[in-house]
Amino acid sequence: xxxxxxxGIAGSEREDSRARTxxxxxxxxxxxxxxxxxxxxxxxxxxxxxxxxxLPSDEVADRVGTAVANADALIVATPTFHGGVSGPxxxxxxxxxxxxxxxxxxxxxxxxxxxxxxxxPLEPLRQQLQGLHAxxxxxxxVVPFAFRAFDRAGNPTDPIxxxxxxxxxREVARYxxxxxxxRPAPTPSPVPPPTAPLPTVRGRRAS
Numbered sequence: 596x597x598x599x600x601x602x603g604i605a606g607s608e609r610e611d612s613r614a615r616t617x618x619x620x621x622x623x624x625x626x627x628x629x630x631x632x633x634x635x636x637x638x639x640x641x642x643x644x645x646x647x648x649x650l651p652s653d654e655v656a657d658r659v660g661t662a663v664a665n666a667d668a669l670i671v672a673t674p675t676f677h678g679g680v681s682g683p684x685x686x687x688x689x690x691x692x693x694x695x696x697x698x699x700x701x702x703x704x705x706x707x708x709x710x711x712x713x714x715x716p717l718e719p720l721r722q723q724l725q726g727l728h729a730x731x732x733x734x735x736x737v738v739p740f741a742f743r744a745f746d747r748a749g750n751p752t753d754p755i756x757x758x759x760x761x762x763x764x765r766e767v768a769r770y771x772x773x774x775x776x777x778r779p780a781p782t783p784s785p786v787p788p789p790t791a792p793l794p795t796v797r798g799r800r801a802s
Contacts, residue, residue, distance in 0.1 A: 599772055601630040601764075602666035606673035606684030608638040613706045613741040614681075616749045617760055618672035621704055621736065624764025625670070630771070635662045637683040652690075659690040668771030669696060669729070670763065671720065672704040674741075680705075680720050688723060697728035698778060700771035702763040706741035730774060732766045734759075 603622045605615040615636070622632040640658050663669070673680040701724050703717045721731050736759040738744050744756055751757035 601625045603634045603670045605636040614672045614674045620760040621764035624761035625768045628768035630768045656690040663695040668700040670702045675707040701729040702767040703735040706738040
């Protein structure tokens with residue numbers, strides 16, 4: 596079986612980000628479903644705590660484009676700010692090439708400091724990703740009251756929250772493999788036919 600990679604995008608620059616914690620729970624479920632998992636963290640794009648705001652825009656675009664292109668599916672996690680996604684995550688999404696996630700399964704996760712019944716913070720994100728032709732999985736995970744949603748080890752304290760996060764991890768692996776199998780195989784480059792020797796006339800090669 597070929598390697599199948601799920602890329603998690605952590606959309607918060609905070610060191611104690613609960614969005615990153617929620618993402619890890621979902622990625623663990625994807626790993627259990629047989630996927631290889633990787634993380635693109637907006638607070639550590641260059642491996643030295645270089646954030647999306649610290650690096651030149653062309654370098655951000657190069658790192659983001661490479662990571663996304665090499666992934667077979669994605670999980671995007673964000674804190675909720677005023678009903679929308681974080682600013683660093685918006686910058687990351689704007690760096691994604693138009694065709695990099697086309698046809699790839701993508702799952703959405705958000706955390707919020709209050710109740711989850713004040714509208715859907717992930718709806719604008721879903722629309723943006725679908726504009727890039729990603730295939731957004733049906734289930735999404737919104738974690739309310741995130742300040743009390745995880746213990747010190749990063750485990751969800753509420754079984755409902757755990758199930759939401761694990762479901763998106765399993766689904767992105769499942770649907771991602773199905774979509775991967777449906778993609779046409781790359782067309783091999785045509786091999787030129789061998790060159791036939793030119794006929795000779797009276798011991799000389801014809802011109």
